[in-house]
Amino acid sequence: MTTSETRTLSAPVHVGFDYTRSVGPVLGEFFSGLRDGRLVAGRLADGSVVLPPPEFDPTTHAQVTDFVDVGPAGTVQSWTWVPEPVPGQPFDHPFAFALILLDGATAPFLHALDVPRDQLEVGMRVGVRWAAERTGSITDIEAFVPEDAASAPLALAEGTVDPVTGIITPVNLDYVYAASPEESAFFRALEEGRIIGQRCPTCHKVYTPPRGACPVDGVPTTDEVELAHTGTVTTFCIVNVPFLGQKITPPYVSAYVLLDGADIAFLHLILGVDAAEVRMGMRVRAVWRPEEEWGTTVENISHFEPTGEPDAEFDTYKQHL
C-alpha cells in the first residue's frame, strides 16, 4: 500500500479469469472457418450477408443456418487511429481499428489494420494476415494488411478436422484499489500496533473496521474508539479443505472475534490451540508479528490465541451471531 498526500490508502489489484465458453452451432461455423483459414458469414432472410454470422436472424428471429464464405479481401469503410493501445489489443504499438467490408458481405467486420498511419484511407483494399498458428478464435486473424501484402493461410497440421466447439478467453483487469477514509484510518492504526473502531452517533454501536456509514442508521460513524486486543469467539469454522493460495496447513480455525469494546465481530484466525478445542465463547488475544514486519495490513496480527480466561457467557455475545 502507498501512503500519499491523499486521504486514503491504495494498492494495485489484478483481477484475472480465463473464460471458457462453448460456441454453439452458428459461431462454431465461424470459428471452425477461421481455424481452416476461411471467413464464414451468415446469410440472413433479407439477403444480407453478415460477418461474424449472427446467431439469430434479427428480422425472422430464426436461427441462422445459411453460411457463405466471404473475402478473403475487402474494402475499408472506416478506420480510427489507436495512439495509446491498451493491454490485450492486437498490437502494443499505435495501430488502427477498422470496419472492413469483405468481398461478398453486406455488413462491415471489425478488426485491426496493420497499415502505417499515412497510408490509411477509406476505400483502400485490404486482405487478411493470418496468425502463424490458428486455433479457432478471432485472433486467428492477426490483422488486415494492404491486399498485395496479404497471404494465403498456412495449411493446418495433419488431421485437424474436428469442428471448433469452444473458446478460452483470458480477461485480465488492473485497478488501483483505494480503501475508504475510515478503512484507511484503521490500517494506519494497525501500522502503529493499534486496533480502532468508530462509533455510530445514532445507535452508539462501535464498528471495526470503521465504515463510511452505520449500516443500521445510514449516518457516518464518528468518534474513534481504541479497542482492546482481547475478545470472544462468537462463531468459527474448522478449515479442512485445501485451496489455491492457502498459507496454513489444515486443519485450522477461522473465527469471528468480538473484540472487547466492539459491537461487531471481525474475522481472523485462531492458532496455538488444537482446532478441536476451539469453542463459542472462548476468550482470545491478538498475537502480533514482530514490529519490524508491520505494514498497513491486518496481517500485522498473525492470529488470535486463547487467553486461558473462563469462557464468556452466551448472553454476552448472542446478539452478535
Place this chain on the structure above:
Amino acid sequence: MRNVAVVGFAQRQMKEFDGSPTMVELLVPLFAELYEQTGFTRKDIGFWCSGSSDYLAGRSFSFVSAVDAIGALPPVNESHVEMDAAWALYEAWLKIQTGEIDTALVYGFGKSSAGTLRRTLALQLDPYTMTPLWPDTVSLAGLQARLGLEAGLWDEKAMAEVALRSLSDAERNEYAVRSGGSSIDDLLARPLYADPLRKHDCAPVTDGAAAIILAADDRASDASETPAWITGFAHNIDPLHLGARDLTRAPSAAAAGSAAGVEGVEVAELHAPFSHQELILREELGLGANVKINPSGGALTSNPMFSAGLIRIGEAAAAISRGDAGRTLGHATAGPLLQQNLVCVMEGAH
C-alpha cells in the same frame, strides 16, 4: 397512470474520487441533501434502486456495500441494475405505477478512475468475436465518427461546435471536470487523438454519483413546490452486433423519443459521451434548432459512469424547478455506440 415527479436531485462529479469504489462516503451526503430538499427521512422512502457495475469497481457486489449508505435496518425494499441509474429510475417509476409504493430514491455511482475505463468497457461487447481484440470505447467512437464524416452527415466543424458549446456552458456548472470555451478555430487547431477524434470530442474519465427522489401525486406536491412531472418515459435497445445496424443512426433513440413524446420540449439534456453522438441523437429525437441542448455542459465535460444518464434527467428536472423551462427531456445511453437509449420527458405545472 399515476402522476409521478422528480422532487429531489443531488450530484457529485469529479476528476478523481479519493475514496473507495463503493462510494458509501459520497452517497451519505447526497442522500442527506435529498432529505433536506424534500423533507423526507429514509423511512419515507418506499423503494431504493441503484445503478453501478462491479467491473468499474474491480470488486464483487460493490452495490451491496453501498447499501450501508441507506441504513438498511429494518430491511428495505431495494433493487439494482448493472446499467446507468437512469434505468434504475425507470424501474422505480414502474414500481410506483403499480401502486405498490409512492416514493423511491434512485442512485448511481461509479469510480471510473479505478481502472482503465475505455478498456474495461470492452467487456460489454460480444465476448466471442469482439472482446478478445479489446476494442476500446474511444476507438469504436472514432469508427462511428468517420462513418458519418465520410457519408457527409456531419463535418469536423459541426463536431467542434458541439464541443465548444459544451465547454462554454460547463463554466457555469460547478461539477464539470472540463470547461472553458475558446473558438471553433482553436478547437480544430488542436491535434487529432484517435483520428478522427480530438480529445475534446471525447468525454473525460469522471468519478461521481447522483441521486433522485421520485414521488407520486400528493407525496410529490408535499415534497416539492416545483415538482417535475414525468409525462413520458421509455427505453429501447438496438442489436449489439455492430454489423447489424447502421452505426450513424440510433433507431432505439428515435423509438424511445417517439414513445415518450418529445414535441414541445424546450430543453434537452442528451447523454452523448462523444461530440458526434449528440448530432446523431438530435437527429433521431427530431430536436429543432429552438431546443436548448445540454445547458449543464453535458457528458463531454463530465461523464461519471452509471450516473451520467441519471444526471441528465436530474438536470432536465432542475431546469423546470428553477423555472427555466416548462417542458424538458432527459436522455441516457448505455452499451456501445448508442446501442441502448432512454428518454424521460418532464413538465412543470400539472
